Amino acid sequence: MSSELIRQDDVTIRFAGDSGDGMQLTGTQFTETTAKVGNDLATFPDYPSEIRAPVGTRAGVSVYQIHFSSRDIYTPGDAPSVLVAMNPAALITNYKDLQPGSIILANTGAFTEKDLKKAELDSNPLTDGTLSGFRVIQEDINARTVQALAETSLGKKDVLRCKNFYTLGMMYWLFSRPIEPTLEWLNVKFAKKPELADANARALKAGYNYAELLRLFQGRYEVPKVENVPKGFYRNVMGNEALAIGLAAGAQLAGLKAFLGSYPITPATDILQYMSLMKNYDVVTCQMEDEIAGVCTAIGASFAGRLGMTTTSGPGLALKTEAIGLAVITELPLVIVDVQRAGPSTGLPTKVEQADLLQSMFGRNSEAPLPVLSCATPADAFECAVEACRIATQYMTPVILLSDNYIANGAEPWKLPDMDKLEKFPVKFVTDPEGFSPYKRDDKLARGWAKPGTPGLAHRIGGLEKDSLTGNVSHDPDNHQVMVDLRLAKVNGVADSIPTPELNGAESGELLVVAWGSTYGASRAAVERLQRDGVAATHMHMRHLRPFPHGLADIFRKFKRIIVPELNMGQLAFVLQSEYPEFRFEKYNKVKGKPFQARELKAHFEKILDLEVKS
Amino acid sequence: MSDVQQLKAKDFKSNQEVRWCPGCGDYSIISSVQSVLAELGRDKDNVVMVSGIGCSSRFPYYMDTYGFHSIHGRANAIATGVKVANPDLETWVITGDGDGLSIGGNHMIHSLRRNVNLKIILFNNEIYGLTKGQYSPTTPQGQKTKTSPFGSVDAPFNPLQLALGAGATFVARTLDVRPKHMKAVLKAAAEHKGAAFVEVWQNCVIFNDGCFKEWSEKKVRDDQTVDLVAGQPMIFGSEKEKGLKAEGCHIQVVPAAEASIWDPTVDSAGPAFLMSQLDKDPSMPKPFGVYRAVEAPTLEGLVHDQISEVTAKRGVGKLKDLIYTSDSWEVE
């Protein structure tokens, strides 16, 4: 067997196992190491919503996919070329997504009659021909791990828990990654349990050496690092973490202390968890009794002069609706983060969808406009969170920032911002009683922010309509019209402070693909592939969704067709169509709890353009 | 400012026209609050009144302090945000029996269990006033209201028991027609360090007139109510000739000389519960005054202490440290 180093520029690996097999950890470690090696990468974890789904069943399969490359990439990859399957359920639910000729590493230690039965299989897919056309490597990873750890004092159960590190070692060898970063991580992670650090380190090394010694795989791969990466500092980051850091940063850039009122809900909970660690960064977090209390404490905190924030997912946003209307009418700054998940009601809590756009834009009683924006990728979540804080404080308004499950739990290398270049937008509280009126506005139509405790500025705000000049309660019909108009004009005015989206591609052509949120990656990748095939296609990503940036009509005009791919039934297309009736917005929609794949979008674009489908 | 003049009750009145019905019990409550704030020498720029929705919740508009008239049931949550964001602000919650016990019941119990230093006045008129007369969570069973034309079948809450059960550190009851008593209770609430829950029996002249008259009218009051005063015997009657004596789980009426001494500061909430049970017995007087007043750490205190502790240990965090973590690397 050869042991040559085969160069590959682009690899997608999928780790699949039972929820208890530690696949998410294996995936994140592979990701961290790969980031350090200098590859660009994107990841996609996919796991069941039950913490302990029945062991060995199809429902219990937990998956972590990583796409890494020596080029810039935008998605976690369409079809993996490597599958690690720790049991039959993991194999059977994933092998169909693979590219032809892919490598499958199957842990035969978990392919007993019993295991097959749990996976609802009548015969063993490793031997019944199911996997013809793949390069299947069968290893009893359970037994190997037990052997490798024979000299440790751990019990059998704990020993078997190390099998994911054994597997990780094999993968490190196969893709020529160093094992040192993971060894260091183990030492830190298990500083208080050195026996566990030692056992996992042994398993990792044993897996690595075994792969090398036995030449399990035909050859070994090298994925060179990305060349010409812009200089600077990088780190690997998950979406929720970047968002949490962005919220803390946004408050500081506004010169304020942050206050997060929240209630745990998948997939937004991590943000509350991350921010709860930021006690020494002027961040107060309160885990409240429900989502309503979460947003209400944030509103109270904003009234008192902090920057109020609340984080949730769709069902929680629904509960917060009435309170957000209160923030609209009292014109207090408030940042609301909705990490979207799939389905109405509880739906598919751990799956991706972007169907809360209309809820964000219009889901309140009466005329209650507010700015809405969305993040594109895990690293972009940082910038978007800062941007949400900027708009909230500069315009004295609640802002909804949309993320989703795919961004929240996905990871990518983040080019860290130059600290000196982070733009500050300091808040100036009203302090002068001379001529003070709570609803006096600046040139952006933002009212002044006078916080309780300021001498001479005692005033009342509330949910009843206020006189546009004095701020006293007013039931006057004309005044109500004036106030509704003012609040709308203020929100529309945000457009003056945001850029027209950049285009990836030519300014005119056959097809414009308009994407928002996490469909950024697949849309951009699909368009770039079309461009390589010589198609005049352009991709445009929309960060700001309400108000729309200026200049969109001039962009739309120059394309023959405009298509809006969305993981919903056409929500952005619906709004674009009503705002720009002179153009036609075609929809492409999917709601399967899964992200778009670049190849799927490309195939669709080719189809509508009447091109020969290449893919 | 050191040369602040002591403010008078009228200095706490805003310039807004008060719009409660003539004769409404709310008037006496607001003037008591204004007097108490003046007597305690409070600075109106440092006081925040937070309310929900209801007749009672219009209160903040009539006070010349900072004020937030919010949404139905959420005053406690908003006030929690105010207090934790800036513990220096004296924060009051104004709520009704519907606002605070029905739609806002959840926030009520949680703000009490967390012991947020809020002064909570629950205006109990046993009716939904603002929506014009539907039964509330404190309306007695059997009462006819607009939504219970054949009598309400819902069993009511005893607000004091709810507060005690939620772990409130200060629980009291007073009534609109006894401003002197009300001021004393409100003063004690204002000076309590922690969540103070004060139920005020408030007459709604329009939709529930006279609902408390068996206890509030002068001619019956002495015999039908008893004032709980810390360190004093529990005596009542027009000549203060009767007393209450606690024996185990029983309270009985005895001659004044044999009355038990009332102590709201005992560790156990048992005695307060026992007194609140008297509401059920028509032959017994209803207790007013401070049921419970015990000390416990406040939420906002704990939150900020923890921040100080972590900051002392880890140092003041710089934004750069959050972003440039140890697992970052440089591309040159």
Ligand SMILES: Cc1ncc(C[n+]2csc(CCOP(=O)(O)OP(=O)(O)O)c2C)c(N)n1
């Ligand atoms: C979300 C919501 N539901 C219902 C109402 C209607 N509403 C306003 S006040 C009120 C009841 C108020 O009763 P209470 O709290 O006892 O106050 P009171 O008017 O008696 O002082 C109701 C049901 C509302 N304003 N908002």
Ligand code: SF4
């Ligand atoms: S309706 Fe009743 S509670 Fe409301 S203001 Fe009138 S009297 Fe007072």
Ligand SMILES: [Mg+2]
């Ligand atoms: Mg009421």
